Amino acid sequence: xxxxxxxPLTEAITIYVDGAPVAAEPGESVAAVLLRQKEAWSRTxxxxxxxxxxxxxxxxxxxxxxxxxxxxxVQTCLTMVAPGMRIERQQGxxxxxx
Amino acid sequence: MSEVDLLIVGAGPAGMAAAVTARxxxxxxxxxxxxxxxxxxxxxxxxxxxxxxxxxxxxxxYAAGQASAAAFRAxxxxxxxxxxxxxxxxxxxxxxxxxxxxxxxxxxxVILATGAQERPAPFPGxxxxxxxxxxxxQILLKNAGEIPEKPVWIAGSGPLPLLYMTQLLKAGGRVxxxxxxxxxxxxxxxxxxxxxxxxxxxxxxxxxGWKAALKRAGxxxxxxxxxxxxxxxxxxxxxxxxxxNGREAIVSAEVVLVHEGVVPSIHPPLALGCKVExxxxxxxxxxxLDSWGESSQDYVFVAGDGAGIAGAKAxxxxxxxxxxxxxxxxxxxxxxxxxxxxxxLRSSLGRELALRPFLDxxxxxxxxxxxxxDETIVCRCEEVSAQEIRDLVKLGRPGPxxxxxxxxxxxxxxxxRQCGYTITHIxxxxxxxxxxxxxxxxxxxxxxxxxxxxxxxxxxxEPVA
Amino acid sequence: xQPDVVVIGGGTVGAAIAYGLAARRQRVLLLDGxxxxxRAARANFGLVWLQGKGMNMPAYQQLTRSSVALWPDxxxxxxxxxxxxxxxxxxxxxxxxxxxxxxxxxxxxLQRLHNxxxxxxxxxxxxxxxALSKLLPKVQWGPEVAGASFGRLDGHVNPLKLLGAxxxxxxxxxxxxxxxxxxxxxxxxxxxxxxxFGNEQVTAPKLVIAAGLGSQALARQxxxxxxxxxxxxxxxxxxxxxxxxxxPASGLRQTGEGTVMIGATQEEAGYDVSTTGxxxxxxxxxxxxxxxxxxxxxLVRQWAGLRIMTPDSYPIYAQSPSHPGAFVALCHSGVTLAxxxxxxxxxxxxxxxxxxxxxxxxxxxxDVPKAA
Numbered sequence: 001x002x003x004x005x006x007x008p009l010t011e012a013i014t015i016y017v018d019g020a021p022v023a024a025e026p027g028e029s030v031a032a033v034l035l036r037q038k039e040a041w042s043r044t045x046x047x048x049x050x051x052x053x054x055x056x057x058x059x060x061x062x063x064x065x066x067x068x069x070x071x072x073x074v075q076t077c078l079t080m081v082a083p084g085m086r087i088e089r090q091q092g093x094x095x096x097x098x
Numbered sequence: 099m100s101e102v103d104l105l106i107v108g109a110g111p112a113g114m115a116a117a118v119t120a121r122x123x124x125x126x127x128x129x130x131x132x133x134x135x136x137x138x139x140x141x142x143x144x145x146x147x148x149x150x151x152x153x154x155x156x157x158x159x160y161a162a163g164q165a166s167a168a169a170f171r172a173x174x175x176x177x178x179x180x181x182x183x184x185x186x187x188x189x190x191x192x193x194x195x196x197x198x199x200x201x202x203x204x205x206x207x208v209i210l211a212t213g214a215q216e217r218p219a220p221f222p223g224x225x226x227x228x229x230x231x232x233x234x235x236q237i238l239l240k241n242a243g244e245i246p247e248k249p250v251w252i253a254g255s256g257p258l259p260l261l262y263m264t265q266l267l268k269a270g271g272r273v274x275x276x277x278x279x280x281x282x283x284x285x286x287x288x289x290x291x292x293x294x295x296x297x298x299x300x301x302x303x304x305x306x307g308w309k310a311a312l313k314r315a316g317x318x319x320x321x322x323x324x325x326x327x328x329x330x331x332x333x334x335x336x337x338x339x340x341x342x343n344g345r346e347a348i349v350s351a352e353v354v355l356v357h358e359g360v361v362p363s364i365h366p367p368l369a370l371g372c373k374v375e376x377x378x379x380x381x382x383x384x385x386x387l388d389s390w391g392e393s394s395q396d397y398v399f400v401a402g403d404g405a406g407i408a409g410a411k412a413x414x415x416x417x418x419x420x421x422x423x424x425x426x427x428x429x430x431x432x433x434x435x436x437x438x439x440x441x442x443l444r445s446s447l448g449r450e451l452a453l454r455p456f457l458d459x460x461x462x463x464x465x466x467x468x469x470x471x472d473e474t475i476v477c478r479c480e481e482v483s484a485q486e487i488r489d490l491v492k493l494g495r496p497g498p499x500x501x502x503x504x505x506x507x508x509x510x511x512x513x514x515r516q517c518g519y520t521i522t523h524i525x526x527x528x529x530x531x532x533x534x535x536x537x538x539x540x541x542x543x544x545x546x547x548x549x550x551x552x553x554x555x556x557x558x559x560e561p562v563a
Numbered sequence: 564x565q566p567d568v569v570v571i572g573g574g575t576v577g578a579a580i581a582y583g584l585a586a587r588r589q590r591v592l593l594l595d596g597x598x599x600x601x602r603a604a605r606a607n608f609g610l611v612w613l614q615g616k617g618m619n620m621p622a623y624q625q626l627t628r629s630s631v632a633l634w635p636d637x638x639x640x641x642x643x644x645x646x647x648x649x650x651x652x653x654x655x656x657x658x659x660x661x662x663x664x665x666x667x668x669x670x671x672x673l674q675r676l677h678n679x680x681x682x683x684x685x686x687x688x689x690x691x692x693x694a695l696s697k698l699l700p701k702v703q704w705g706p707e708v709a710g711a712s713f714g715r716l717d718g719h720v721n722p723l724k725l726l727g728a729x730x731x732x733x734x735x736x737x738x739x740x741x742x743x744x745x746x747x748x749x750x751x752x753x754x755x756x757x758x759x760f761g762n763e764q765v766t767a768p769k770l771v772i773a774a775g776l777g778s779q780a781l782a783r784q785x786x787x788x789x790x791x792x793x794x795x796x797x798x799x800x801x802x803x804x805x806x807x808x809x810x811p812a813s814g815l816r817q818t819g820e821g822t823v824m825i826g827a828t829q830e831e832a833g834y835d836v837s838t839t840g841x842x843x844x845x846x847x848x849x850x851x852x853x854x855x856x857x858x859x860x861x862l863v864r865q866w867a868g869l870r871i872m873t874p875d876s877y878p879i880y881a882q883s884p885s886h887p888g889a890f891v892a893l894c895h896s897g898v899t900l901a902x903x904x905x906x907x908x909x910x911x912x913x914x915x916x917x918x919x920x921x922x923x924x925x926x927x928x929x930d931v932p933k934a935a
Contacts, residue, residue, distance in 0.1 A: 001228055001333075001353050005152065005243045005269055025242070027146055032242035041227040041333070046803040046821060047481040051332045053227030055478075057234035057241075058139055059132055059546075060215045060363075062479060062511040063225075071198075073511075073547065073802055073861050077237075078180075080134050093821045095805040096856050185840050185865075193840045202840065493730045494573075494742030497598020503605045504727040506820075511802065511863050537598060543838050543865045547802065550825075551858030553847035556840065 001053075002035040015085040030076035030087055031057060031064045042066045042076060043090035066090050102128040103428050104421075105192055105205035106175070107183055107366060110138020111163070111410040112402025113211035114170035115417030116424075120209075121173040123425035128203060129170075130181035130194055132546070136167045138213055138402075139233065140410045142240040152243050155268040157261075159410070160240075166414065184544035186370055190397070193548075193556070200552035207397040207424045208370075211417060212363040214403035217382070217463065218516045219254075219358035220470045223328030225478055232357035236262045239269065246353040249274035251337050253326050254357035256461040260308040262355075267315050274351070276312070277323040277339050279358065281464045288460035298453035320347075324466055328354055358463045362404045365513060368541040370398050376534025379458045380407060381468070382519060383538060389444075390423035391416055399424060407458075412450040415443050468523035476524070477517040479510020487521060491528040498522060498539050511547050514539045564739055566592040568769040568912070569758050571746050571781060574604035575722065575897035576904060577773035578729035582641075583909025584771075585736035592767070593733060594744040594760055596777065601793070601836060603775055604897060606868020607722035608798060608826050609818070610811055611899050612656060614673065614687050614714030621679045622923035623877050627896070630903035631716050637902035638720070644735050647728040649720050650819030656717025657695075657812040659708060659853055666691075666709040673712055687714045701807045705852045711812070719811035721819060722898050729901070746774070749784040749889070756785075756889055769888045771912060775871045776834070778893050782926075786885035789926050791893060793834055793869035796827035797842040799850075802861045808854075815850060823857065825850050829870075836867045870895040873929070880908065880924045882917055890917070891926065 004025075012023040015030075017037060024033045031054035034042050041053040042064045054064035057077045067088040068074040076087070104120050106113045109131035120127045137144040141163030147153045148164040170177070178196055185193040192203045216231045223229065232254060238244040239262075249272040252259050263273050295302065312319070322342040328351075329336040337351040361382035364374055372393035374383040384406040391399045399420040402413035419440050425431035470476060472485035482505045490496055490504055498521050501507060507521055508514035514521075518539050526533040570581040573595025581593045596602075613631050617624025631653075638651045660666040670689050677685055690698060691710040698713070730740055741760075748759040755766040772781045775791075782789045803821035817823050828842045843865050851858045871893050873879055878894030890912055894900060911917045917925075 001247060002238060002244045003247045005245060027143065028242035028244075032238055032244050035238065036244065045481060050225070050481075051227050052225060052478075053230075053333075055225075055230055055234060056216065057230070057237040058215065060512060060515045065511075071859065078132055078134075093803045093805045096807045096854075096860070185838075185843070187837070187840060191840065493734055494593075494595055494740035496742050499598045499602075499605070500742065503723045504730075506723075509864065511861070513864075540599065543840075543843070544862055547861035547863060549859050549861050550799075550801070550847040550850055553840075553843050553862060554851050554858065556844045 001040040004036065013081065013083040015081050015083070015087060017087045018089055024081040026081065028081055029057070030066070030068060030079045030081055030085070033081060034064070034066070034076060034087070041089065044092050046093040049092050100128070100201070101204040102126050103205070104128070104207050104209065104424050105130070105190065105203060106209045106211055108138065108211035108213055108402065109133065109136040109170070109177065109179065110211060110213050110402060111140065111166060111413040112213070112404070112417035113138070113209070114166050115414040116209045116211060116401055116421040117175035118169050118173045119418045119421035120424060121175050123421070123430045125425055125428060125430060127175035128205070129175050129177045130183060131179050132182050134179050136170055136177070136179070137163050139237065141167065142237050147240060152239070155265055156240060157265065182546040182548070183366070184546045184548045186366070188370070188395070195548050195552050198552060200548060200556045202556065206428055207399070209399040209401055209417070209420050209424065210366045210404055211402045212366050212404050214360040214362050214407055215515060216357060217359045217361045217467070218520060219356060219463070219467045220474045220476050220484070220520055221326050221328070222471060222474050223330065223334070224356070225475050226328050226330050226334045227332065228330070228334030228352055229328050229354050229356065232259050232262050232355045235355050236265070239265060245269055245271040248272070248352050250353045250355060251275055251277065251349065251351045252355045253277035253279060253323060253339070255280040255463065256357060256359050257305055257457070259357050260305060260312065263317060264308045264311050267311070273317045274349070275318040275320060277326065278319055278321050279323045279464050280461060281324070282322050282342055284460050284462060288456050291456035291459055295453045295456035297449040301453060324464060326356070358467050359461055360403065360407050361519070362406060364404070365515065365541050365545055367393060367398070367400055367404070368538070369543065369545060370395055372398055372400070376532070377406070379455070379462070381463060381533075391420035392423060397427060408451055408454055412447055415447040415450065419443050419447070468520070469527060470520065476520045477507035477510065479512050479516070480506040482507040482517070484524060487524045488528055491525065495529045496525070497537055498525065501525065502539055508539050513541065513545065564590055564592065566590045566765065566767045568771060569594060569756070569765055569767045570771045570773060571758065572596070572772070572774035572777070573730065573740065573742070574602060574773065574775055575607065575726050575729065575901055576775070576892055576894060577771065578726060578733065579897070579901040579904035580771055580773060580892060580909050580912065581738055582729045582733045582736070583905030584913055585733050585738040586905070587909060587913040589913055591733060591738035592765060593738060593740045594746055594758070595740060595742045596745045596774070597743055601776055601834065601869045603868045603871060603895070604726050605723065606796065606798065606866055607898055608824060609719050609722040609816065609898060610656065610813070611651070611653065611718040611720055612714070613716045614656065614712060615658065615676065615813070617679065618676060620875070620877050620923070622920070624676065624680060626903060627899055629907070630900045633902035633906055634718065637905060641728050641732055645728045645731040647724055647731060649724045649728060651718065651720040653716065653718030655713055655715045655810055656719070657711040657713055657810055659711045659812055659815070661707045661709065661852055663709050669712050686716050687712055689713075699808065699810065702854055703856055705855050707852055717811065719816055720898065725898060725901065746781060749781060751886060756886060769912065770890065772889065772891045773893060775893060776869060778891060782891045785883040785889040787881055787883050787891055787926055788930065789879050789891055789893065790874055790929050792872050794872040795830040795832040795835065795867050796870055797830070797838050797846070797865060797867045798824060798826035799843060799846050799862050800824050800864045801857070802863050804860065815853060822863070823860070834869065836869060838865045838867045878924050879926045880917055880921045881926045888915070
């Protein structure tokens with residue numbers, strides 16, 4: 001859905017989205033990276049399992065929740081990328097053994 | 099437990115300005131903010147971006163933030179970015195999480211400079227991936243140098259869509275079309291306010307400049323769009339719209355950006371029990387404040403757009419003014435000196451505010467924003483439809499809290515930030531009451547989610563009683 | 564509508580009585596207060612509970628027992644009337660014990676309660692840690708968990724759905740609800756009772772005061788002194804989780820939506836519904852001692868409600884001697900007792916007098932001289 005103004009990235013780092021390596025740039029949010037993916041969504045809702053993607057980018061909609069480095073329900077628009085970070089799209093209700 | 103004279107919540111224009119003035123008057127200041135860098139939404143990532151090529155296309159008003167951020171950095175205020183405030187108790191004790199560590203901060207005075215959010219404007223399909231706010235797209239441009247891949251549809255009203263489209267075009271992006279949702283007759287209604295606004299002529303001219311740039315670029319504009327709908331299964335595939343005089347169209351779309359103005363962030367003041375009042379012209383609640391920005395709760399100030407939408411310049415002025423009064427109340431500044439220093443700030447603020455009645459009238463939201471069709475999901479978190487809310491009106495004349503209890507609308511993690519006003523308006527229409535009388539959700543902690551582990555560690559570290 | 568009965572109070576107690584009255588061909592007007600009122604019914608934990616209840620008050624244990632027995636039919640009828648699912652389950656419930664001391668204490672307490680009612684078969688048992696793990700294999704218990712008491716008749720329900728369904732059911736049965744109708748005054752008016760609210764008045768032969776903490780001032784107007792005080796309870800609720808806890812427990816239950824409710828405190832804080840960070844920390848700590856994996860789960864909401872407490876904590880049901888036709892009903896277990904409120908109590912009010920079995924709950928038990 002979205003693209004970088006400049007490709008390739010100047011100081012690319014690698015993060016992982018559902019296990020797949022993805023290029024990202026220091027200083028940008030995880031949500032921004034998700035919106036560049038072919039599957040540009042972050043989670044499915046716990047109520048009807050419908051897909052949601054980052055919507056407000058400023059921390060007030062909670063649709064950009066995903067699992068970041070093993071921690072579930074993280075607001076990815078408020079989380080900046082870091083080398084090696086592992087992002088998992090969150091499916092419905094999270095499980096307790098997370 | 100750390101203890102400070104003044105806790106400032108938010109490091110946007112108001113919070114940064116307040117910190118500078120408070121430090122100048124010898125206050126011990128802590129600034130917390132949920133963003134990773136100072137600047138708030140308007141100056142997002144300004145420290146790293148302003149000097150770059152991307153900074154240049156964002157324009158002068160953006161670049162101006164660099165100096166403010168530098169002054170803030172030099173002020174001597176302790177600054178803790180990436181901090182989430184989730185509860186604040188009288189006294190004051192602020193509960194904050196940073197790097198997954200929770201702690202309590204004790205403060206003698208608090209300035210809430212938590213800014214604004216875009217007005218929730220529900221329509222069928224607004225929860226589909228591919229629908230974002232214009233503000234969100236602008237943040238992506240500022241923070242990540244990121245723009246919609248394909249020509250983008252933009253629907254909304256107000257200065258922000260115009261500014262964003264100008265920036266997007268400069269950046270090499272493309273606009274499929276602008277669906278201007280400003281209703282017919284708004285300009286005529288706003289004209290009487292024009293003389294008052296002339297003091298801020300510069301901003302008005304800027305707005306006209308944006309419009310001219312769009313025209314030059316040949317951006318298709320559809321005026322008086324009354325209804326929109328995003329269509330798709332797992333993401334937006336089409337956009338359907340209908341104008342006030344009944345013209346309908348369906349276009350293919352991958353990204354739809356929407357904007358219907360901004361409203362103050364009222365959750366923090368509501369959590370502290372600050373009185374709010376309904377603003378008819380801005381169609382939202384605003385905190386009741388004195389001329390220094392102090393709320394109905396002693397020692398709690400609200401500055402910036404959280405005090406009522408007025409833009410970045412006004413936010414900085416309000417931040418300085420609130421900090422002066424905080425310094426007086428904490429015994430660091432005489433009343434006379436504060437008055438003297440506040441006088442020029444107040445006259446500048448007056449000039450900034452003079453533009454508002456014109457803009458607020460010109461861009462007053464279309465009525466459909468407050469009356470979404472029955473099938474529209476109004477509570478994004480709990481997926482509650484407008485129909486479910488309307489059905490409840492048959493049972494007496496319920497208020498928002500009864501509706502919350504019966505439907506779960508407002509119970510999700512966003513705490514009603516995306517559905518609160520919609521519920522108020524739907525009830526107001528169905529019950530034939532003014533929205534200000536219907537009221538708003540009771541705001542419950544946590545203001546931001548916090549884990550049980552973080553909460554539990556709080557108890558272990560220190561007695562919170 | 565010219566009502567036969569005016570019920571003051573749209574909480575779970577008032578709504579259940581009103582719903583029950585409407586089923587008995589009474590024309591009912593339910594007057595509900597303001598949206599911002601103290602509302603215990605909206606703060607409820609949702610247990611339909613028997614175990615541990617009624618110490619030193621066998622009549623309360625008996626009343627609870629009869630309500631719990633009525634619940635399955637009550638739910639079936641309410642759901643059929645309204646189409647609202649209540650997520651009611653009665654598969655038993657637990658009270659966890661941290662440490663062997665707590666386990667032994669709990670056992671003794673339940674034994675004493677059991678001895679109050681002669682001849683009943685035990686409907687509870689103590690489960691040690693191994694038995695508990697066998698019952699709920701999906702949960703990893705904290706090291707301090709010694710076991711739990713298990714009440715076979717216990718269950719849980721969505722208390723907000725219950726309240727919503729009672730309102731909807733009342734309307735479906737021809738009753739009327741008025742919101743924002745805070746009652747100012749009650750007076751005798753000929754043969755009837757006149758109730759004033761807002762700019763309006765309504766007169767009916769019968770009246771039920773079920774206004775929670777607001778009942779004291781209203782009952783005084785019909786010559787009844789009902790001593791009540793608020794007791795604050797704070798509750799935490801988490802984000803939604805995949806099902807892991809199939810049975811409700813005292814202080815911890817997973818709802819049909821998947822959220823986990825944690826509660827509740829018991830605080831004498833007056834008329835103050837503030838929540839405190841201190842309570843959130845305490846409740847979280849206790850929860851993590853029970854189930855350590857809950858530590859990384861997000862708290863979504865914390866709220867406080869005010870329980871309607873009488874001096875001995877038990878309900879008050881009474882008819883006014885000076886204003887015949889005026890009844891008072893109040894308690895802090897409106898969910899568990901909802902079934903009996905909608906059945907036996909509504910029946911008695913419709914008939915015009917309370918049965919002898921409710922005598923132990925008359926407010927006059929508090930009228931005796933204070934000095935012993």
